[in-house]
Amino acid sequence: MIRISYRRRGRSVSAGALLAAGLLTCAGCDVGIDGTATATPIPVETAAQVEHQSITDLAEAGVLHYQGSLTASGDDDLTVDLMVTATGEATGTVALSGQTAQVADLGGRLFLNAGQPFWTAIADLPAGSTSAAAGNWVTVPTNILGIDPSTMLTPTAIGNTLAGAFGGTDQSTLATLPRTVDGGIDEIGLHGANDSMSIAATAPHGILHFEAELSNGVTLSTDVADASATETSVYQTLSQQAGQLQTAVDPDLDISEGNQSWGGCDAASCSVVVTFTNSSSVSTKVLVNGSWTGDDSPVGTCQVITDPVAAGAGGTATCTVSSPQWTAFYQRAQAVPGNHPYQLEWAALALAEPPDQQTSSTEATEAATPASTTATSTGGAGTGRDYVYRISYQDSHSHTQVWKYGVTGVDAWQNYADSQLDNCRAENRTSCSVRLVTSAANRPSADALARQLVATATAADGRHCPPGQWVYC
16 A cells, blocks of 8 residues: 655744744634645556456447457357447458358347358358358358357457456556566556456556457457547448348348249340249248340340338349340340350349448448537536547646547446546646546447547647547547
């Protein structure tokens, strides 16, 4: 325990002289009571404090960027490069045995898009995946990855995982912890019972890497970085993917392909009418994809989506090519003597339930629109459940400065923010305080406001982020 005491400096005054002075100057005044002033001790920055602060900062990120590997016991590593938002969406890539797939996790459903080699490398495919998956967005169960990114890789979820792994009881001072240099970055390694993480040796001590068991023996070993500064573009990417996923395939629903017959063909277009049966037990829309060739060369594609087809019922679709390549082929076939074969290769696939495209579009707009700080009629700054707060400290000139801005969905936001004050005091050797900036209606706009506030504070400080700021910098 560190004890800090203060002694008044100056001349000593005898009791007799003090009494005389009192008689001369204090006739009729209130009686004073002698006492000893005490000061709040400035805490020493410990490993436990730094663990708590680093995990808190990570959990507040609007977007985290993971680059590492997921490993299940006895299985090959699945390489991941993912952006995961605080609202539970994910976008990026995964790779197995050198084969890469695009990832989109929207509306609580996981979608992958990859070529046939990736699907061949993946074990335990959904029924029909080998034929339906290649080249299409496909909805898949989360056990293909071993985890559900939307619930297990969000900043809050990873923060909870690491908080459980690191008990926060190590009272060693930060200065005594061993340090290493990796890629020119000074790091401190911290260890839990079975997990580990590396943090930057200098404030704000952000987490650089961690290895932790997430679920059912699946371990994530990954570099991690705050990507909240790019949050607007991440949500725009997710909105674009939501549009692409309107034609995602559900390989668990079986569509039996039937016959085809030629429709009309001329220089402008050519059509084929195809038949199929919905052999699954639920109603579904059907996607018909077609690839056309003429004289053994590609001349275009066709795609058509049917109305819902009842379980066990049959359906038809007309697949038409109308590309410039088809027109050129048709004109050549009319002008050049000889045989000019043309054909359509087609497939009928059940469509998955798509994510709500409007929700993704709205989030993209919110991520670009900072929440308001205008006071409401009830006197509060906002009415939402995502709280933007500020921690301040006193500099050497007794001026109030920003230590960090944070965002949390914890209703007891002040208790949550107050838990960081010891670390603020330990780093700045001064007093620290907390205040609410606003309560936002949604998380993306709360992040947009915090990002704006950090940018303003950074510019005011000569392009240096606030000293306790990890997110948004």
